[in-house]
Amino acid sequence: MEKIRLKFTKNGPIRFIGHLDLMRYFQKCNRRAEINVKYSEGYSPHQIMSFAEPLSVGATSDGEYIDIQLDSPVDLNKMKDDLNSVMNEGVKITAIEHLDEHSQKAMTMVDAAEWILTFRNGKEPCKDWENMLMKYIDSDKLMAVKKSKKGEVEIDMKPFIYRFEIVDRDKLQGFSNKNYRYEDNSLSKDCKCIHMLISSGSRDHLKPGLIIENFYKSLGIEMPDFVYKIHRVDTYLSESDDKGTYEIPMIAESCEKIYIN
Amino acid sequence: MNENLALTDEILLSVSKPERYIGNEVNSVTKNKDDVKIRFAFCFPDVYEIGMSHLGIQILYGMFNSYEDVWCERVYSPWMDMDAVMRKNNIPLFCLESQDPVKNFDFLAFTLQYELCYTNILQVLDLSGIPFLSKDRTDFSYPIVIGGGPCTYNPEPIADFFDIFYIGEGETQYRALFDLYEKAKESGTTKHDFLLEVAKIPGMYIPSFYDVAYKEDGTIESMTPKYDGVPSHISKEVVTNLDEAFYPTKPVVPFIKATQDRIVLEVMRGCIRGCRFCQAGQLYRPKREKSVEVLKKYALEMLKNTGYEEISLSSLSTSDYSQLPELLDFLLRECGSRHVNISLPSLRIDNFSLDVMSKVQDIKKSSLTFAAEAGTQRLRDVINKGVTVEDILRGSREAFEGGWNKVKFYFMLGHPTETDEDIAGIGEICNAVAAEYYATLPKEKRNGKSIDITASTSFFVPKPFTPFQWARMNTPEEFLTKAAKTKAGIRSQVNQRHIRYMWHEADASMLEGVFARGDRHLCDVILKAYQNGCVYDAWSEYFHYDIWLKTFEECGVNPDFYTVRERKDDEIFPWDILDCGVDKSFLLREWHTAQNGSVSPNCAQQCLGCGARKYGVGVCYDKKDPNAGKSCSGEAR
Numbered sequence: 001m002e003k004i005r006l007k008f009t010k011n012g013p014i015r016f017i018g019h020l021d022l023m024r025y026f027q028k029c030n031r032r033a034e035i036n037v038k039y040s041e042g043y044s045p046h047q048i049m050s051f052a053e054p055l056s057v058g059a060t061s062d063g064e065y066i067d068i069q070l071d072s073p074v075d076l077n078k079m080k081d082d083l084n085s086v087m088n089e090g091v092k093i094t095a096i097e098h099l100d101e102h103s104q105k106a107m108t109m110v111d112a113a114e115w116i117l118t119f120r121n122g123k124e125p126c127k128d129w130e131n132m133l134m135k136y137i138d139s140d141k142l143m144a145v146k147k148s149k150k151g152e153v154e155i156d157m158k159p160f161i162y163r164f165e166i167v168d169r170d171k172l173q174g175f176s177n178k179n180y181r182y183e184d185n186s187l188s189k190d191c192k193c194i195h196m197l198i199s200s201g202s203r204d205h206l207k208p209g210l211i212i213e214n215f216y217k218s219l220g221i222e223m224p225d226f227v228y229k230i231h232r233v234d235t236y237l238s239e240s241d242d243k244g245t246y247e248i249p250m251i252a253e254s255c256e257k258i259y260i261n
Numbered sequence: 262m263n264e265n266l267a268l269t270d271e272i273l274l275s276v277s278k279p280e281r282y283i284g285n286e287v288n289s290v291t292k293n294k295d296d297v298k299i300r301f302a303f304c305f306p307d308v309y310e311i312g313m314s315h316l317g318i319q320i321l322y323g324m325f326n327s328y329e330d331v332w333c334e335r336v337y338s339p340w341m342d343m344d345a346v347m348r349k350n351n352i353p354l355f356c357l358e359s360q361d362p363v364k365n366f367d368f369l370a371f372t373l374q375y376e377l378c379y380t381n382i383l384q385v386l387d388l389s390g391i392p393f394l395s396k397d398r399t400d401f402s403y404p405i406v407i408g409g410g411p412c413t414y415n416p417e418p419i420a421d422f423f424d425i426f427y428i429g430e431g432e433t434q435y436r437a438l439f440d441l442y443e444k445a446k447e448s449g450t451t452k453h454d455f456l457l458e459v460a461k462i463p464g465m466y467i468p469s470f471y472d473v474a475y476k477e478d479g480t481i482e483s484m485t486p487k488y489d490g491v492p493s494h495i496s497k498e499v500v501t502n503l504d505e506a507f508y509p510t511k512p513v514v515p516f517i518k519a520t521q522d523r524i525v526l527e528v529m530r531g532c533i534r535g536c537r538f539c540q541a542g543q544l545y546r547p548k549r550e551k552s553v554e555v556l557k558k559y560a561l562e563m564l565k566n567t568g569y570e571e572i573s574l575s576s577l578s579t580s581d582y583s584q585l586p587e588l589l590d591f592l593l594r595e596c597g598s599r600h601v602n603i604s605l606p607s608l609r610i611d612n613f614s615l616d617v618m619s620k621v622q623d624i625k626k627s628s629l630t631f632a633a634e635a636g637t638q639r640l641r642d643v644i645n646k647g648v649t650v651e652d653i654l655r656g657s658r659e660a661f662e663g664g665w666n667k668v669k670f671y672f673m674l675g676h677p678t679e680t681d682e683d684i685a686g687i688g689e690i691c692n693a694v695a696a697e698y699y700a701t702l703p704k705e706k707r708n709g710k711s712i713d714i715t716a717s718t719s720f721f722v723p724k725p726f727t728p729f730q731w732a733r734m735n736t737p738e739e740f741l742t743k744a745a746k747t748k749a750g751i752r753s754q755v756n757q758r759h760i761r762y763m764w765h766e767a768d769a770s771m772l773e774g775v776f777a778r779g780d781r782h783l784c785d786v787i788l789k790a791y792q793n794g795c796v797y798d799a800w801s802e803y804f805h806y807d808i809w810l811k812t813f814e815e816c817g818v819n820p821d822f823y824t825v826r827e828r829k830d831d832e833i834f835p836w837d838i839l840d841c842g843v844d845k846s847f848l849l850r851e852w853h854t855a856q857n858g859s860v861s862p863n864c865a866q867q868c869l870g871c872g873a874r875k876y877g878v879g880v881c882y883d884k885k886d887p888n889a890g891k892s893c894s895g896e897a898r
Binding site: 012013014016017018021024025027028029030031032034039045047057058086088089090120225226229 | 565
């Protein structure tokens with residue numbers, strides 16, 4: 001048995017495809033590309049694969065991950081090319097790697113995510129919003145009500161915000177991958193990007209929108225719907241070495257460790 | 262990839278299933294609009310998931326896009342939430358591939374698969390900003406509106422909305438139509454003169470080119486061409502060699518789950534059976550098969566091109582496909598290794614099909630389906646459904662021994678000559694099958710399970726070009742009384758605990774009956790009903806029977822004229838101007854034979870001279886075997 005991790009993008013009109021449909025899309029891609037995916041046992045066998053973290057409908061991404069189990073070893077570059085040749089343009093496999101046989105499921109490993117939020121044209125909350133947002137983030141505590149299945153809990157978002165900046169689109173670099181550029185041509189070069197690395201995954205999941213929502217609250221305004229565009233740069237897992245605990249993209253090609261105190 | 266969407270993120274994120282409107286599906290075709298001469302919008306006037314399940318559009322979409330000068334795109338009815346958003350924001354309806362407004366296309370084609378989609382045609386025209394009536398579209402500033410599909414065999418209720426109806430199979434004459442259109446555009450002819458030329462292409466019916474005269478009793482006196490060169494009758498188009506016809510081995514694969522979410526492999530067209538209620542059985546004559554080699558090739562290509570996890574064989578009666586064992590053998594081999602399921606609708610239940618079924622599906626989950634259609638042998642003889650109780654019991658017994666314990670029955674209520682005895686027969690058959698289960702399997706072999714029977718009834722709607730086109734249809738009240746009797750009949754059975762009963766809505770059937778055999782007076786009614794708020798009539802949550810009844814009254818049209826009136830043998834029907842290949846004299850013979858309660862042999866046994874032989878192909882030229890297909894007993898699903 002062979003475990004493979006794929007990194008892929010979800011851009012363009014495909015951003016409106018829901019999570020379950022994306023899963024079905026990948027199953028079909030695997031069949032079209034004739035990938036030797038391992039199937040579960042039983043009378044209605046299904047392909048064994050696991051997505052790292054669902055992306056909300058409408059959001060774009062350059063850093064989605066999926067783990068796939070195969071029946072036999074493959075040439076990674078060939079598999080990547082085969083898949084890309086049957087993919088819709090908005091979805092592209094950008095990296096691929098072998099996983100250790102005993103590695104955990106992608107889903108259980110997610111620890112953080114890097115996001116870019118941009119206000120839609122004319123939907124900025126106020127004139128001097130960049131300074132006010134940075135000031136808000138600098139507060140000692142960032143209290144917010146988090147809604148979950150179990151009900152509402154009040155949390156402090158502050159410890160879950162690892163990096164936070166506002167930069168022009170053409171000056172934006174990835175936090176971990178310094179070569180990363182945000183190529184969304186519908187946005188101007190000097191469009192102000194809210195760029196953040198925040199906790200994610202099953203443990204201390206923080207939605208980037210919750211920060212913006214509470215920023216509005218601090219201004220005394222109710223946040224209208226659809227004010228911002230949302231883009232995931234990458235999805236991170238947590239590891240540690242002798243210097244401490246750090247966050248690193250799930251496939252860490254040319255990436256730097258980001259230490260969290 | 263087409264990055265430019267017609268709708269904003271805000272709209273797409275506020276409606277249900279935005280995937281319906283964004284195009285970009287795998288195998289969808291994008292061309293450069295400057296490189297083509299014809300922009301063709303193909304519409305299935307229902308919601309995306311239904312429309313994407315339709316094979317006909319996939320065939321013609323692939324064929325048109327194989328032409329260099331044509332770009333064919335798809336458009337479906339926006340769901341009601343999107344309908345409201347588009348009206349509120351004045352957003353014109355657009356095609357999925359280019360996201361360009363439908364109004365700017367050269368052609369807008371509708372496939373008409375069921376009568377209850379008629380108001381959706383008007384919704385599409387309305388949202389596109391195209392005038393409803395053909396007479397208000399006098400030049401080329403709007404698309405040519407063309408209709409095809411089974412409902413065009415009586416298109417009179419929607420005649421005013423269309424410029425052209427294409428009668429028959431689409432593969433044959435579109436190229437000629439496109440050539441004529443390009444010539445007309447180049448030479449600057451008027452739309453009227455263009456249509457006069459179109460009328461000369463076989464299969465093209467231009468409804469506005471005919472005068473309809475009515476008798477005092479409201480029936481048709483005559484339908485006559487207004488101009489020279491316009492044919493007095495239009496014959497359906499037929500593909501004479503299916504192996505050579507275009508087949509879409511790269512069908513568009515939707516992102517969301519369509520109603521038919523699988524590869525569809527069409528094995529043949531037409532049916533030999535001649536059930537007297539069945540319109541498809543007459544319209545698609547003669548039965549023509551594809552060769553097994555061609556089907557094997559298509560199957561492999563489609564598996565590779567789509568990635569679907571299921572393949573389905575499609576035809577009106579798959580057991581009548583002569584190469585079925587070889588084809589299934591091949592598919593079992595190829596699909597097994599790919600983890601692809603095989604779905605087998607329309608199979609007769611016999612040892613062969615049960616054996617295949619046990620190989621391709623989970624017996625515990627699947628059920629047997631018997632399309633018995635009527636409760637007694639007498640009535641099954643009237644409708645020419647060659648299935649006997651003995652067939653059903655034998656098939657059931659074999660299936661129970663093979664491990665099945667779920668059985669579904671389909672019946673129709675309202676066949677001509679139906680009596681209370683026939684209705685009581687429905688419960689009796691169900692009970693007999695349940696009893697057969699207990700007789701076949703001793704208690705220790707049942708593994709703690711029991712028999713599970715579902716009987717469902719639909720209401721019979723007489724259709725044009727069938728022997729029952731002369732028949733009186735029941736009223737909704739009569740239908741509901743019959744459903745109540747059916748239920749009581751089932752509940753009086755010994756094994757009634759194991760029988761579930763379901764029935765259809767009667768009001769929608771009534772409307773279907775009006776449109777099926779309607780005339781041009783209904784155009785007004787349909788337009789007014791749409792303006793009064795009717796749309797998506799095929800969806801019970803949006804069907805407003807009260808508005809329809811009010812609109813009939815408003816227009817002074819009595820719906821009973823079309824439904825409960827029994828037609829005289831010599832009545833001229835609105836659809837008599839069309840020729841579906843089967844002669845009216847043959848249908849009338851069958852109508853009389855039905856009333857005598859006699860069955861007729863099927864096409865494989867004996868030729869009845871229906872008229873379809875004139876196409877020079879198919880079963881009409883096979884050697885007849887009087888014993889052919891005698892064990893028709895139901896279907897396995």
